Amino acid sequence: MSEAAYFSIQHLTKAFRRIPAVNDVWLDIAAGERLSLLGPSGCGKSTTLQLIAGILRPDQGEIFLDRRQLNGVPPEQREIALVLQKGLLFPHLSVGNNVAFGLKMRGVSRAEQESRALAMLDQVQLRGFENRKPAELSGGQAQRVALARALVIQPKVLLLDEPLSALDASLRSDMQDLILRLQEETKVTMIIVTHDQGEAVVISHRIALMFEGCLRQVDTPEILYQKPEDETVARFFGGVNFFSADAQQHRLRLPGGDVLATDHPQQGPVQVTIRPERIHVILEPICSTNLLPVTVTQTRFTGTQRQLTLATPAGLELQAWVPPSQNVAIGQAVFAHLPADALWSFSHSPSATTPVPQALSP
């Protein structure tokens, strides 16, 4: 990890009563980047955020922002703004004074406080709400004010702790769009904590996946979907197809037959995965490679897709998600095409057998 990164977390460690909450976390974030801290509840992602904000003191490790070491710097001097799940607008202040709060603490003149707060309210489409009290706002409006209040002080880093999880599903995508638009306008470096992988994928440039206090994999959403480092990561991103295989150069020896894969770094016994939406189900063997003869054992219609369970004669089970227009019957003999570039393998690891605490599927 280089010290030149705009924001850098090094060897960050924190325990509560000897139970590690954050365990040796290293993370570099570029200026203007949107990064998600993703993981099941209790994995230490919120603790990491509080360590960054300076609300908690780390047991070990260092945090650097723009070449400045932040250890021992109180939260009010870090230039890091935090938006919490509940919004926590100050109930005794008007919306306008809530937004102007950070400016007032910095001794900005009243006239400037007012003009900047109003401009910020404009950006979150709440101009005209400045004289209302927080109790008069809806949940979505309150969260937008909280966002405006954090951004008006022009922080170097914006931290969002589950900002959308208290909102209705319909409001959530609007808020996601707003957060993305505001980030693109302000170019603020953003770290967002979430347990919802769908949200993390939409919002972030990179996702840092965290399990039990440790970072498991930090990559772009595409890589996390297509090339997970192990079964736990794959399962967290909705992976359902896992089988043992023997890798020999470009050939994977599966129970149901041999397939070719373009991308498998390991040789010998490996764990193979393929995303269910990448499997094609065809009725006639048009091509000869990477085809497995299978029987349809179960179909589920979800509205946007048909989820098929397929079984090879050798007993291998596959999940394939096909377009709803493709109608197949239970018991029908078809062929599963596993594209060579969709197969991904990793070595067997002891952690691969442990179940994910809270696996979410999209």
Next chain:
Amino acid sequence: MTRNAILFLIVAVLFLPFLPLIIWSVARGWYFPQLVPEQWTLANWSAIFSASTKVTQGFVQSLVIAILSTGVALLVGLPAGRALGLLEFPGKGAIKLFLLLPIVVSPLATLMGIQFVLIRLGLSGTLVGVVLVHLLPTIPYMALVLSSVYANFDTGYEVQARTLGASPLQVLWQVTLPLIAPGVVVGALFAFLISWNEFLLTFFVGSGRVFTLPMVLFTSLQGGNTGLTAAIAITSILPALIFLLFSSKALGNDAAIGGLGDV
């Protein structure tokens, strides 16, 4: 209809004891079997302003002592209430019980010891001494009221304010105090009234040199001047009424009640 009748009855029962008091204060003699006095006078009311009755002096001393005790009780009660309301630590239950002791144990039982200590410190018969003993009953009430206020307080607001650039002192003034204000007013009201009405502790520790309104009232009651006593009694109720009206107006009735939390 019945609701209004019950309300009227409650007000009447509460107000009735004051009626003879008011009549006495403006009567020139009021004896059985007169239903109302035959002669009226404002002499008692003008007497309370004269220096010889010591009413004004007592009023001012009471006010100073009550304000000082309330202020000190707040300074002790705010951090104590925060610790009791927000933190978990071993022996918390014991400390709460310990705080209640001055209310549970009669001041008569402890007065000898207190007086002995205050004499040694040279504080007996001084205003400071009286303020100190008034803290005995006021601090427990203040700490307990504020602990339940803090128990319902979300410290997330303080965290939020810090990350927005507020120093700990700014957080206290701009966020914490405004948010717990209803509870603070209720606690202060309690402390003020306890100090204002305190007689026994003042009587002993003040040693006759600190002369508060309850003592003026007591002396007048012993002197047998019923009209003057009635006027002093009414005077002694006024600050409490003003404080109550002011606070309920400033906070709204709901806030004043809500500030009590689960006391």
